[in-house]
Amino acid sequence: MSAAVRLIAHMEIKGEHVTKGMRMEGLRRVGAPDALMESYFSQGADELLFTDIVASLYDRRQLLALLEIASRRIFVPVTAGGGVRSMDDFHALLQAGADKVSINTQALRTPDLIGLAARTFGSQCVIVSIQAKKRGDHYEAYVDHARQPTGKDAVAWAMEAENRGAGELLVTAIDQDGVGRGPDLDLLQRMALAVKIPVIAAGGVRGGADIAAIVERTGLDAVAMARALHLDGQTLSAIKAALEARGIATRPADLAGEPS
Amino acid sequence: MSIAVGVIDMGTSNLASVLRGLQAAGLEPTLLRRPWVDGAFGRVVLPGVGTFKAGMEALTRMGLIDPIRRHVQAGRPLLGICLGAQLLMERGTEFGDHAGLGLIPGTVLRLPETPGRRIPHVGWSAIEPDAPWDETLLSSLAAGAFVYFTHSFACVPDAPSHRLAHFTFGPHRAAAAVAVGSATGLQFHPELSSRTGLDILRRLGQF
Numbered sequence: 466m467s468a469a470v471r472l473i474a475h476m477e478i479k480g481e482h483v484t485k486g487m488r489m490e491g492l493r494r495v496g497a498p499d500a501l502m503e504s505y506f507s508q509g510a511d512e513l514l515f516t517d518i519v520a521s522l523y524d525r526r527q528l529l530a531l532l533e534i535a536s537r538r539i540f541v542p543v544t545a546g547g548g549v550r551s552m553d554d555f556h557a558l559l560q561a562g563a564d565k566v567s568i569n570t571q572a573l574r575t576p577d578l579i580g581l582a583a584r585t586f587g588s589q590c591v592i593v594s595i596q597a598k599k600r601g602d603h604y605e606a607y608v609d610h611a612r613q614p615t616g617k618d619a620v621a622w623a624m625e626a627e628n629r630g631a632g633e634l635l636v637t638a639i640d641q642d643g644v645g646r647g648p649d650l651d652l653l654q655r656m657a658l659a660v661k662i663p664v665i666a667a668g669g670v671r672g673g674a675d676i677a678a679i680v681e682r683t684g685l686d687a688v689a690m691a692r693a694l695h696l697d698g699q700t701l702s703a704i705k706a707a708l709e710a711r712g713i714a715t716r717p718a719d720l721a722g723e724p725s
Numbered sequence: 726m727s728i729a730v731g732v733i734d735m736g737t738s739n740l741a742s743v744l745r746g747l748q749a750a751g752l753e754p755t756l757l758r759r760p761w762v763d764g765a766f767g768r769v770v771l772p773g774v775g776t777f778k779a780g781m782e783a784l785t786r787m788g789l790i791d792p793i794r795r796h797v798q799a800g801r802p803l804l805g806i807c808l809g810a811q812l813l814m815e816r817g818t819e820f821g822d823h824a825g826l827g828l829i830p831g832t833v834l835r836l837p838e839t840p841g842r843r844i845p846h847v848g849w850s851a852i853e854p855d856a857p858w859d860e861t862l863l864s865s866l867a868a869g870a871f872v873y874f875t876h877s878f879a880c881v882p883d884a885p886s887h888r889l890a891h892f893t894f895g896p897h898r899a900a901a902a903v904a905v906g907s908a909t910g911l912q913f914h915p916e917l918s919s920r921t922g923l924d925i926l927r928r929l930g931q932f
Contacts, residue, residue: 467851471849537749541873541919542873542917543742559739564738564739586738586774586775589847589876590774663843663845664843686848687847716849719921
């Protein structure tokens, strides 16, 4: 294997804090974003993901300030999202230092935004975030930080987002989010089969064993983690060691950021 | 003491990361949007994302095709990153056939459909040498170093000796780095490749 599984540290930002909820509700503060981003980068995070969970309600100055810091200190890809409504929002986040932008609510309201952003900034920087909730034998896409059902089938929406030019999908199982019970492999399997673009698995990933299950069962090779890193004492270096022990390739830590 | 580097501004979406990466590597970037005086910059970076056709149109519009060619003909280092690496080739095949800068003989082709591998290729892959890395921008890297890629197309030089490094994509080997003379193209993103990438940018300052 010459490709490494991609471990993404997800920080949900509310004001000056990184927070974590359960099933995207009941937030608690878990730390300061600038300290956490440095910590995850030096542990060997392959990417960072910031979601401003109140951006659609207030303004996004906090997130832009964080991206400025990240662009100077973090030399792995940084994705920013949360309340992205327009091409101006894309531009502001990229200008501040994001490498990719994730969109959810507005992509479902005005799907043309996906193609417009992909044509303008390149599809590599457009991540469509899909928050999926199980409904009988299918999954429904939710918006507004998992508060609003859309009536849209999450897998059909994934295929549409791919066709419209999304470069990657971030698929979060709402019911698994922040509850520490493991990922929804059924949802991830359906998404893996439905699209050809990369899919980032999110929601409930606890550590090496869960990531190995995702890789082995679905073939996906990108995982976003929040609670496991913020609250459950897992480190990215320990997770990578556990994966290597199972024969799953990871990117070795390279004393990130320190000049040689 | 910082080292001047010209960075061609094609409206690249992650230009901020490129500039910060160069600064972290001890270089002082100046954005280039119009022809520069020959020799004003000892080294030039051509970053880029988007389509091959749009990239060449942007360079044409800014009048930069000839200045880039003269820069390389004078033996000064040019570093193309991602789309910027692909533009060094003679021809691109994304949305039709398009002429490139023609600094490296060969074409740019879509990655082969490969079971178990998703396109675009996004993530960290190990790169291996096809030619010795001493005296190149990769000289500080060990074989098998992991770097960050995000792309659907890759350079296919006519001459195997123009491929400096490859990554494996299923059963295939695809170009991770191409080089002819003082022009080097990196399909991956050194500015997003942690210390490994910063080492490459730092090396650019030593050329």
